Amino acid sequence: xxxxxxxxxRIRWEEKSLIDASEKLSLSLKLTDSKEIYLxxxxxxxxxxxxxxxxxxxxxxxxxxxxxITAILEGAGLQVINPFHVxxxxxxxxxxxxxxxxxxxxxxxxLVAFSNDGAVKALENLGYPAxxxxxxxxxxxxxxxxxxxxSAQALIEAREEMQNSLMQIYYLxxxxxxxxxxxxxxxxxxxVVAAAYRYSAEGDWRTNVARGGRMEPCPLTDELIEVAxxxxxxxxxxVLAVDCMESPNGIVVHEVNSTPEFKGLYSATRIDIPRxxxxxxxxxxxx
Numbered sequence: 001x002x003x004x005x006x007x008x009x010r011i012r013w014e015e016k017s018l019i020d021a022s023e024k025l026s027l028s029l030k031l032t033d034s035k036e037i038y039l040x041x042x043x044x045x046x047x048x049x050x051x052x053x054x055x056x057x058x059x060x061x062x063x064x065x066x067x068x069i070t071a072i073l074e075g076a077g078l079q080v081i082n083p084f085h086v087x088x089x090x091x092x093x094x095x096x097x098x099x100x101x102x103x104x105x106x107x108x109x110x111l112v113a114f115s116n117d118g119a120v121k122a123l124e125n126l127g128y129p130a131x132x133x134x135x136x137x138x139x140x141x142x143x144x145x146x147x148x149x150x151s152a153q154a155l156i157e158a159r160e161e162m163q164n165s166l167m168q169i170y171y172l173x174x175x176x177x178x179x180x181x182x183x184x185x186x187x188x189x190x191x192v193v194a195a196a197y198r199y200s201a202e203g204d205w206r207t208n209v210a211r212g213g214r215m216e217p218c219p220l221t222d223e224l225i226e227v228a229x230x231x232x233x234x235x236x237x238x239v240l241a242v243d244c245m246e247s248p249n250g251i252v253v254h255e256v257n258s259t260p261e262f263k264g265l266y267s268a269t270r271i272d273i274p275r276x277x278x279x280x281x282x283x284x285x286x287x
Contacts, residue, residue: 002285004278005030005053007069009060013263014274018057021274027282028053034060034069045077055079055285057239057277059259063091063136066259079284081277082238082258089235090258093171094135096235103234105227106252108245109174119156119170120149128152129175136166138257145175173254176247182254183218183244185228186265186273189280190237192225196268215268227251239277241265 004022006029008015022029030053040047056073058080060066070084082090089095097110108131111122123130123146132144132155146152159167185195196215218224228242231253241260244251262273 001028002055002282003028003030003053004281005032005056007032007034007052007056007058007060007066009034009062009065012061012261014261015059017263017266017274018059018278021272021278025275025278025282027278034062034065039069039072041072041075043072043076048073048076048078052078055081055281057081057281058087061259063087063138063259067091081281081284082240083236086236086238086240087258090240090256092135093133093255094169096256099234100231100253100256103230105230105234106247106250108176108247108252108254111172113170113172114168116156116160119172120152122170122172123149123152126172126174131173131175133171133173134166135169135171176245176252176254178245178247181246183224183246183251184215184265185218185220185224185242185244186260186262187228187232187237187240187242188273188276189239189283190229190232191276192220192228193273193276194262194265194269194271195220195224195228196265198264213264215264217268223251227253231256239280 004027006018019029032052056078058066058070067087070080070087073080074084089099094112097107100107111126113119113122129145129147132146134142144155181197181199183195184198186193195218197218198213198215200213231242232240235256241257242253243255244253266273
């Protein structure tokens with residue numbers, strides 16, 4: 001029998017649903033709280049397989065915690081969903097933009113600066129309004145809509161005061177003229193599983209469900225399927241959430257998430273996403 005491992009740092013709705021899906025499929029699921037373990041950097045395959053299972057679903061909320069655990073488990077020879085290179089790419093918005101651009105996938109115009117002066121110059125080049133994001137982060141945290149030079153200067157100066165080197169990397173994007181929504185598409189092992197529109201909460205331009213946004217079913221057009229599959233392939237494949245916007249020139253991809261939350265997507269579509277993920281993990285072992 002295939003033994004699937006689930007590494008987490010908090011049990012959310014998504015993790016509970018994966019546990020339930022495994023039970024319904026009569027599969028053994030090995031749960032590991034990442035906050036309570038330590039690992040040898042030179043772990044052997046037999047040891048990690050015994051402790052974690054034949055394949056591991058890495059579901060840590062902490063990007064860096066999950067990334068380093070994945071590196072050790074993969075280094076020992078264990079299969080992890082998603083693989084290290086996928087998590088590394090998707091966890092950094094700049095790395096994702098580079099990969100998508102190289103693959104010819106439409107994305108918002110993106111400029112990157114490394115100082116106060118450079119950020120101001122980049123914003124003048126982009127034009128206002130523009131969007132400033134941290135290169136690493138989720139749930140829309142520290143994402144800012146910049147409407148003019150004065151507000152840009154204030155936000156940049158605030159980031160310069162933060163004792164965090166990542167905050168001195170200025171990831172700046174054009175503001176895409178779109179309907180008041182974006183689209184989240186979930187892909188699992190090269191299959192487009194579900195899609196939903198995400199609408200922002202009242203008073204907030206960001207569409208993140210974690211910020212009170214709501215989701216409604218989105219019909220899967222040929223264009224959406226093609227863009228989602230190309231984006232998933234570009235970052236390395238696995239279980240991925242591809243976030244898109246409807247621009248005047250067509251669909252653009254602005255982010256790919258490698259540890260996606262899917263409660264809202266499930267609620268909107270009623271597609272059995274947890275079962276799809278668990279079945280993919282089983283197929284990965286058999287391959």
